[in-house]
Amino acid sequence: MNEAEAFINGRVLLLDKPLHWTSFQLVNKVRWEIKQKFKIKKIKVGHAGTLDPLATGLLIICTGKQTKQIDQYQAQEKEYTGTFELGSTTPSFDLETEIDQTFDTSHLTSDMIKNATLQFIGDITQLPPVFSAVKKDGKRLYEFARAGETVELKPRQVSISEFEITKIESLTVHFRVVCSKGTYIRSLANDFGKALNCGAHLSSLRRTRIGNFKIENAHTLEGFLAGLE
Known part of the structure; x- marks a missing residue:
């Protein structure tokens, strides 16, 4: 099987999304580059789990027949x-x-900050941020938010198995979180602030x-493009 066939048949690509890119832009770039390189007219490309x-x-990023596995990875x-x-x-969290x-x-102490994580471990409910891609009445929430319209949000249940503070530098708190699909870390930040008053x-x-896919095994966009060459 040549490389063009491998992409059509289905490949799972691990990419390190650059800052300021949307996940959708990265998918479009990967699709365009594959089509250009291998002179393919049409190929399915999708991503598992949006990053802001x-x-x-x-x-x-999944190509070809692997796009059927997106829900499973997500x-x-x-x-x-x-x-x-x-x-x-901030309004967007x-x-x-x-x-x-x-x-x-x-009133804050480092012990207070570290102990505040405990109330978020386990099954918790979260409100999605108003500036998010969650859909309501066929529109994305950020469309309502940018138009200055208020929307009633429904809480969703998520699960956090690990939440630790790794470093405190004045008012900047470094953290690590392990969580279920659908967890909004922006909402967690907002709720964490409320918990600390x-x-x-x-x-x-x-x-x-x-899952078992790690950032250490991901390509930068430049690395991926160089590999296509």
């Missing part, structure tokens, strides 16, 4: 690392929007694992 533009890390446990910024909130409120943080938003995020 401000997140980096592991994106599973359902697997995920691991993330990143940072929360304590003492302020991350840096996509400007800070809208600031809070007193003088100081507000918080997500300031960086990196997906390091999906």
